[in-house]
Amino acid sequence: xxxxKFDIIAIVGPTASGKxxxxxxxxxxxxxxxxxxxxxxxxxxxxLGTGKDYDDYTINGNKIPYHLIDIVDAGYKYNVFExxxxxxxxxxxxxxxxxxxxxxxxxxxxIDAVLKGYKLLPVPxxxxxxxxxxxxxxxxxxxxxxxxxxxxxxxxxxxxxxTIRAIEIEEFYTEHAVEVDPFPKLKSKIFGVKYPRNxxxxxxxxxxxxxxxxGMVDEVKALLDRxxxxxxxxxxxxxxxxITEYIIGKLSYDEMFQQLYIAIxxxxxxxxxxxxxxxxxxxxxNWLNGEMPLAEKLNTILAQIESDN
Numbered sequence: 001x002x003x004x005k006f007d008i009i010a011i012v013g014p015t016a017s018g019k020x021x022x023x024x025x026x027x028x029x030x031x032x033x034x035x036x037x038x039x040x041x042x043x044x045x046x047x048l049g050t051g052k053d054y055d056d057y058t059i060n061g062n063k064i065p066y067h068l069i070d071i072v073d074a075g076y077k078y079n080v081f082e083x084x085x086x087x088x089x090x091x092x093x094x095x096x097x098x099x100x101x102x103x104x105x106x107x108x109x110x111i112d113a114v115l116k117g118y119k120l121l122p123v124p125x126x127x128x129x130x131x132x133x134x135x136x137x138x139x140x141x142x143x144x145x146x147x148x149x150x151x152x153x154x155x156x157x158x159x160x161x162x163t164i165r166a167i168e169i170e171e172f173y174t175e176h177a178v179e180v181d182p183f184p185k186l187k188s189k190i191f192g193v194k195y196p197r198n199x200x201x202x203x204x205x206x207x208x209x210x211x212x213x214x215g216m217v218d219e220v221k222a223l224l225d226r227x228x229x230x231x232x233x234x235x236x237x238x239x240x241x242x243i244t245e246y247i248i249g250k251l252s253y254d255e256m257f258q259q260l261y262i263a264i265x266x267x268x269x270x271x272x273x274x275x276x277x278x279x280x281x282x283x284x285x286n287w288l289n290g291e292m293p294l295a296e297k298l299n300t301i302l303a304q305i306e307s308d309n
Contacts, residue, residue, distance in 0.1 A: 005187065005308045006186075006187040006188055006189045006308065007101075007186040007187045007188065008091070008100075008101045008102075008103055008115075008186050008187075008188050008189075009026070009032075009100065009101070009102050009103070009188070009189050009190075009191070009301075009305070010037075010102075010103040010104070010111060010115065010188055010189070010190040010191070011023040011026065011102060011103070011104045011191050011192075011193070012037075012104075012105065012106065012108075012111060012190060012191070012192045012193075012275060012285065013106060013192050013193035013194055013271075013275075013290075014106055014194065014200065014267075014268035014269075014271040014272055015051070015106055015204065015264060015267060015268050015271065016200065016203040016204045016207050016264075016268070017106075017193040017194060017195065017200070017203075017290055018193060018290060019104055019105075019106070019193050020051075020053055020056045020057075020104060021053075021056045021294065022191075022193060022294065022297055022298070022301075023102050023104035024056050024057050024058075024059055024064045024066075025059055025294060025298055026102055026298060026301060026302075027059075027064045027065075027100075027102045028059040028060070028062065028064055029298060029302065030100050030102075030302075030305075031099060031100070032099055032100035032101060032102045033064070033065040033066070033067065033094050033099055033100075033101060033102065034057070034064060034065065034066040034067065034101075034102050034103075034104050035066075035067050035068055035087060035090055035091065035094075035101055035102070035103050035104070036066060036067065036068045036069045036104060036105055037068075037083075037103055037104065037105025037106070037107050037110040037111045037114070038050065038051075038069075038105040038106060038107050038110075039078070039083075039107040039109070039110060040236060041068075041069045041070075041105075042068060042069065042070070042071050042072050042078050042083075043070070043072060043073070043074045043076070043078070043236075044070045044071075044072065044073055044074060045073070045074045045219075045222070045223055045226070046074050046219070046223070046236070046240070047219060048211045048214060048215060048216040048219050048239075049211070049216055049219060049220065049236075049238070049239035049240050049243070050239075051207075051211075052069060052070075067090040067094075068083070068086055068087065068090060071086065074223055074226075074228060074232075075228050075232050077235075080109055080110060080113050081122050082122075083110050083113065083114075084113055084114060084183065087110075087114050088114075088183075088184075091114075091186075103115075103188075106271050108271060108274030108275060108277075108278065109274075111278070112274075112278060114183075114186065115186060115188045115190070115283065116281070117183045117184060117185045117186065118183065123168065123169045123172040123173075124172070125168070126168050126171065126172070129167070129168055129171060130164060130168065133164045133167060133168075134164070138160060138163070141160065141163045141164065141167065142163065144167055145163060145166055145167050145170065148170040148174070188283075189286075189304070189305065189308065190283060190284065190285045190286065191285070191286045191287075191288060191301055191304075192275060192285040192286065192287045192288065193287075193288050193290050193297070194272065194287060194288075194289070194290055195289070195290035195291065196291075199290070199291065200268060200290075201265060204261065204264050204265060204268060205261055208257070208260065208261055208264065211239075212257070216239060216243060217243055217246070217247070220233065220239075220240060220243040220244055220247060221247060223240075224244070224247065230244050230247075230248055237263075238260065238263055238264060238267060239260060241263075242256045242259055242260040242263065243256060243260070286301075286304060288300060288301075
């Protein structure tokens with residue numbers, strides 16, 4: 001890894017693709033450390049539902065250092081600005097110690113934000129503006145956003161909530177003189193893991209069943225018992241939304257399982273859509289067939305890394 005032509009290696013892919021296992025084994029081979037890029041694994045106490053497979057970070061009896069997991073309490077609303085800040089702190093520390101960084105995750109916005117190098121600012125919420133914008137149609141919101149001359153962030157606008165947030169940010173910039181600190185341009189080597197669609201669906205269903213039998217309902221109950229409101233948990237989506245609705249009696253167990261399974265499938269599809277968007281923007285993602293044996297995936301990655309040096 002000395003004199004590498006890139007600053008960071010990224011292992012990406014949709015949920016249930018086995019990217020954590022691959023990243024940990026890669027880190028073990030190159031004496032690297034993992035930086036997580038998962039928007040829900042930052043929360044303490046949200047383990048099974050976010051897929052924190054801690055055992056994956058132990059390779060041949062050795063614990064692989066990982067970062068940006070379990071860093072804030074459940075109930076807090078962590079954001080991409082905070083992720084960029086925390087990522088840089090961790091990345092710079094790993095660099096000082098002369099070790100390679102392996103970015104691993106499925107949250108496309110976080111991956112995009114640190115590899116593309118755009119800088120976001122901690123813009124405060126504007127309740128009055130939000131209330132006014134809520135009365136607008138989606139088309140009107142899009143027109144308002146496009147009226148700003150220099151959009152600072154044109155990504156991640158696939159939902160109404162995000163479009164309103166983007167307008168809020170642009171309005172803040174028009175009213176305040178803002179100095180934007182440059183985010184370093186990182187040269188990256190990106191590898192993606194994906195399975196054929198039918199196998200991916202089977203893996204998602206199997207993993208969901210395993211986590212439910214492993215205590216995921218009890219995990220959500222414990223969060224509720226700690227004082228988190230059902231609304232707070234539903235905010236986090238997927239497992240926390242549907243299991244909470246089951247616990248409060250809104251869904252039967254079978255309804256919860258089926259609706260959650262469908263939601264995770266749709267989520268995996270959106271993740272792949274994001275990664276394809278990254279490719280359209282100029283990123284090269286070296287895709288690996290998930291059905292390849294782990295050793296073959298590792299050798300493929302290591303060979304490509306070596307050929308770039």
